[in-house]
Amino acid sequence: MKKIILLAALVAFGVTSANAQAKKAAAKPAAKTETPKVDGPGMLFENETIDYGTIPANSDGKREFVFVNNGTKPLIIESTQGSCGCTVPSKPDKAIQPGERGVIGVKYDTSRAGQPFTKTVTVKSNAVGQETKVLTIKGNVLPAEPKVEPTKS
Numbered sequence: 001m002k003k004i005i006l007l008a009a010l011v012a013f014g015v016t017s018a019n020a021q022a023k024k025a026a027a028k029p030a031a032k033t034e035t036p037k038v039d040g041p042g043m044l045f046e047n048e049t050i051d052y053g054t055i056p057a058n059s060d061g062k063r064e065f066v067f068v069n070n071g072t073k074p075l076i077i078e079s080t081q082g083s084c085g086c087t088v089p090s091k092p093d094k095a096i097q098p099g100e101r102g103v104i105g106v107k108y109d110t111s112r113a114g115q116p117f118t119k120t121v122t123v124k125s126n127a128v129g130q131e132t133k134v135l136t137i138k139g140n141v142l143p144a145e146p147k148v149e150p151t152k153s
Helices: 002-026
Strands: 049-055 062-068 077-082 087-090 101-108 116-125 132-141
Touching (some): 049 062, 077 087, 101 132
Parallel strands (some): 049 132
Antiparallel strands (some): 116 132
16 A cells, blocks of 8 residues: 555656646747848838738728838838739838838729739838839639619519
């Protein structure tokens, strides 16, 4: 009987010790990834392609490209231009300071239904090494639901 109690105590102690070690290992903070620095104005996007997926006709076509100025000087977005009239981009009004985030807005005309689309937005700025940056939007707009008129009886 004493051997069984002793064995149970040892197993309980072993399990507790193993779990304590696992929790300590998991509690260590993950290594932070460093944003590459640029000497001068820089522009680093979180994502250079936005996939709308499959969306209904006439739905909200607004999306945002988020970027950070990873440089040492203010970033000025000079212009943004869509590849066609169905893609309307917007740019920040003021300079983006080093380390600050900025947003390039884009609105796709979702009334153009029934076919997949891939469009681009060209961004012109004073960013070192990438004065012109091309961003992409893509997706598929479902055909509009046919309007059913009530029948007169």
